Amino acid sequence: MLPETEPMTQRVELATVMDRLAIDAVITGYAVAVDDADWTAYQALFTPDGRADYRSAGGIEGPAVEVAGWLAEMLRLFPVRQHLIVNRLLRLEDLNGYTGDRADLQADYLNPMRLEQSGLLDGTSAPNFVTGGRYSFELLRSEEGSWRVRRVTVHEKWRRTGPHAI
Template identity: 65%
Template sequence: MTQRVELATVRDRLAVDEVVTEYAVAVDDGDWETYRGLFTSDGRADYRSAGGIEGDAGKVAAWLAESLRAFPVRQHLIVNRRVRWGVREQDTGDTARVQADYVNPMGAAAGGDGPAVPDFVCGGRYSFGMLRTDEGWRLNEVIVCEKWRRLPARPAAPVVH
């Protein structure tokens, strides 16, 4: 592999990583215009494993906006990113598949003087399918595989004697 090819691979890796980060920030900030803009025109997302829907980016963005209204405080932590490059139209490096683990604490707005406390925490793995486009790397598929969730602790029921 030549130094030029290695540099191009590093640049693509950084660009793909930036899309994943922009995705997390868009969801956390409720920036649904940016969320939709991260996808190709035919891009789709599948949140069914987390109790959600599957559909095009616009439909899923609308569902997320409504579903996440109860949790205005969100913070995706996306780690362990593994990138695999693919081939499209006989050219190398036009596709990428990123698998990444996530932990996602969410909570109601902070009350009083203190910070918000997570009411709900879930974790799992994302599978991001990406395409190189004229506008740069874009998502053409997002699949969420939720592996666990922790709901808020409920107060113990009073003991009746």
């Protein structure tokens, strides 16, 4: 016979797995929204007071709605782009064995892009601008139970430009 605590432990473990999957969907949604220039979807990923910090990559820091506007303008220079977010290290808040409503995630990124170059037709859409670094995400569970980004900080570590950027 199983101990009486076994069903509770299984529910907690299932809730933890579900939280991990939901957070993974938020982070993947972040990359897709930026790559597809879907700024409505980008903003929907954040809490009402959510902020983004792109200063280490030459950008701005501020409310998600303001940063979305800046990204929309800046990324017009890069009609071809793809975010790859990998090596995700997630730390869920632990409330005495139960998952809390707060999480931190660090993830490395590789971001190949193609800089718009008017007048230059080289017959390729290969990337000529590539950056890499690490994201730091702070996430909160909303009152509705969904996970949202409260803060994201970009820590750009390197960038390469030119015809052979990759």
